[in-house]
Structure formats: structure tokens, C-alpha cells
Amino acid sequence: MSTALRYSATTGATFYATLRQRVDAYFESRQLSRHANGRIWAKTSFFLASFVVLYGRFV
Numbered sequence: 001m002s003t004a005l006r007y008s009a010t011t012g013a014t015f016y017a018t019l020r021q022r023v024d025a026y027f028e029s030r031q032l033s034r035h036a037n038g039r040i041w042a043k044t045s046f047f048l049a050s051f052v053v054l055y056g057r058f059v
Contacts, residue, residue, distance in 0.1 A: 027034055036044075 026032075
């Protein structure tokens, strides 16, 4: 029998705040945007276009 993990509201709030602070510091220290960059958009476009072409060809 498995039991679900549960966290109290105060523990969860502290965890989330700490995690958010560390993630923000990571992006700031590396001068990265929190949003997708051009490389991700190109990769997404490539895979979507490949899917459409292959799907259209074999269906």
C-alpha cells in the first residue's frame, strides 16, 4: 500500500521561496533569459515541420 507525500503549508511555502530565489540567481549569474531563446524556437520549428512533412507523406 502506497501513501501520498504531504507537506505542510509553511514548509511548502519556504521550499518554494528558496527554490525560486535559487533559480532566479542561476539565470541572473549566467545572464540568461527566463524565456525561450532563438535556438529553442529554431529547434521547435524544425521538429514541428519534420512531423508535418513526415505525417503528410506517409498518411
